[in-house]
Amino acid sequence: MAAPHHDTTPGTREDWWRDAAIYQVYPRSFADGDGDGTGDLAGVRAKLPYLAELGVDAVWFTPWYLSPLADGGYDVADYRTIDPAFGTLDEAEKLIAEARALGIRTIVDIVPNHVSDQHPWFRAALAAGPGSPERKLFHFRPGRGDHGELPPNDWPSQFAGPTWTRVEDGEWYLHLFTPQQPDLNWAHPVVREEHESVLRFWFERGVAGVRIDSAALPAKDPALPDFVEGRDPHPYVDRDELHEIYRSWRRVADAYGAVFVGEVWLPDSERFARYLRPDELHTAFNFTFLTCPWDPDRLRGAIDDTLAEHAPVGAPATWVLCNHDVTRTVTRYGRAETGFDFATKAFGTPTDLELGTRRARAAALLTLALPGSVYLYQGEELGLPEADIPRDRIQDPMHFRSGGTDPGRDGCRVPLPWNADAPYAGFGSGTEPWLPQPDGWSAYAADRQAADPASMLTLYRTALRLRRSEPGLGDGPLEWLPAPDGVLALRRAPGLVCVVNLARTPAALPDHETVLLTSGPLDTDGRLPTDTAAWLRG
Numbered sequence: 001m002a003a004p005h006h007d008t009t010p011g012t013r014e015d016w017w018r019d020a021a022i023y024q025v026y027p028r029s030f031a032d033g034d035g036d037g038t039g040d041l042a043g044v045r046a047k048l049p050y051l052a053e054l055g056v057d058a059v060w061f062t063p064w065y066l067s068p069l070a071d072g073g074y075d076v077a078d079y080r081t082i083d084p085a086f087g088t089l090d091e092a093e094k095l096i097a098e099a100r101a102l103g104i105r106t107i108v109d110i111v112p113n114h115v116s117d118q119h120p121w122f123r124a125a126l127a128a129g130p131g132s133p134e135r136k137l138f139h140f141r142p143g144r145g146d147h148g149e150l151p152p153n154d155w156p157s158q159f160a161g162p163t164w165t166r167v168e169d170g171e172w173y174l175h176l177f178t179p180q181q182p183d184l185n186w187a188h189p190v191v192r193e194e195h196e197s198v199l200r201f202w203f204e205r206g207v208a209g210v211r212i213d214s215a216a217l218p219a220k221d222p223a224l225p226d227f228v229e230g231r232d233p234h235p236y237v238d239r240d241e242l243h244e245i246y247r248s249w250r251r252v253a254d255a256y257g258a259v260f261v262g263e264v265w266l267p268d269s270e271r272f273a274r275y276l277r278p279d280e281l282h283t284a285f286n287f288t289f290l291t292c293p294w295d296p297d298r299l300r301g302a303i304d305d306t307l308a309e310h311a312p313v314g315a316p317a318t319w320v321l322c323n324h325d326v327t328r329t330v331t332r333y334g335r336a337e338t339g340f341d342f343a344t345k346a347f348g349t350p351t352d353l354e355l356g357t358r359r360a361r362a363a364a365l366l367t368l369a370l371p372g373s374v375y376l377y378q379g380e381e382l383g384l385p386e387a388d389i390p391r392d393r394i395q396d397p398m399h400f401r402s403g404g405t406d407p408g409r410d411g412c413r414v415p416l417p418w419n420a421d422a423p424y425a426g427f428g429s430g431t432e433p434w435l436p437q438p439d440g441w442s443a444y445a446a447d448r449q450a451a452d453p454a455s456m457l458t459l460y461r462t463a464l465r466l467r468r469s470e471p472g473l474g475d476g477p478l479e480w481l482p483a484p485d486g487v488l489a490l491r492r493a494p495g496l497v498c499v500v501n502l503a504r505t506p507a508a509l510p511d512h513e514t515v516l517l518t519s520g521p522l523d524t525d526g527r528l529p530t531d532t533a534a535w536l537r538g
Helices: 041-046 048-054 089-101 120-128 133-137 189-203 241-256 269-274 296-313 329-338 353-369 397-401 446-450 456-469
Strands: 021-025 058-061 078-082 105-110 164-166 172-174 209-212 259-262 318-320 373-377 487-493 496-501 514-518 532-537
Touching (some): 021 456, 041 048, 048 089, 048 456, 058 209, 078 189, 089 105, 120 133, 189 241, 241 259, 296 487, 329 353, 353 487, 353 496, 353 532, 456 514
Parallel strands (some): 021 058, 021 373, 209 259, 318 373
Antiparallel strands (some): 164 172, 487 496, 496 532, 514 532
């Protein structure tokens, strides 16, 4: 096995993650290198120059491991094997090295709460029967009722539907997500040892960091009591036992100079900050900002709350507008005028794409001006809207477990458009991609946008270049400046200001020497139009 990988590239910083721009790749939908309809590692390797030109510091891959794909790869059957649909382990190692040669680090996804029902551990547990050591790696229990016909408890699912499934011998097993994703028993030392081994496996192959899926869920109350709203501690969310697990992971990561970002959804800011103590996770996703509507007071409140949460532990904030689980930004912001609830999805919800695009462009400059690191979901730089997927083509289990009322997350996972004049918008497929692209998708193609100085892609490229070259951007202090109602104005460094106009009328810009970048044209009198942002110097 290779020696621990340490970054020795000249000019690199050990704390690169504090202000990194990180690009999220959903491999099935990024680029198809072998033409079979599914994105793969060959496709990503071919597009590495695009990512380098975009100006990102790292790429985060959603799970690329062997998986039956019951939940988009978050049902992992083998962490040490690349799913054949994506390629091979050798290709993954080449991709990591080729990306690093271009200055791009690699972050992989680890899913500690559960594995696939096709994982060797679970298959062995089913075969071994009740009371066996194999079943103790999971949460198998006898049922309640006269004949064990009732689930062991009443825990609600993270998806719609039940959290317990009964097997042929009468026992039940716990799954907070789908039945194809049995929960692991993190009180068992073998579970902990295996995951630390998996971390080492990828760190030794040059991976620079790990994103931890559902990071607040793995530990469970061993008694598995019924759920009682408001009970403290919660039986399976944010339990104190988690912190020692992540401290042990941190010791592994520190040996390789690697970093963590946790998916931590918690309403309690003090509890959230505990995960970011110096000996635990380096960063955690910021869902307060992600779910905030296009409203000046709420956006400022979300920014202030986020910075206040992170300040006590000295951790940098993370900022993100979209990911593979939420409705795309252009569509969300285009629905704001209709009272759209950001936590709700609906079939056929009317969207003003012109409004949504204008706001998404302004939001991009606001996000990239904030202190800390920023995550960009594939296709955001192209201004892609949410796609309407025909009901008979939906694959997301959220749709089926909701009884068909939730359209699911496939609309933000549609294969990317690369070349306007190529079949399937240049995704690379010789056959129809795994999810259908909507009519007009080629209008968003990267090659067309690269040649357009007013495109979303050009805006992101320019903003990311400035963010890297301007010492006042990235990590550091933020100061709010006086501004008219509906306008957000913040100073990142002496002489460097971001202004966003969310009011209904144009706004005068603060005194400045130079306009570095705007999300849209200024008015003829130099005023900032509504739903527009500007970066200023002086």
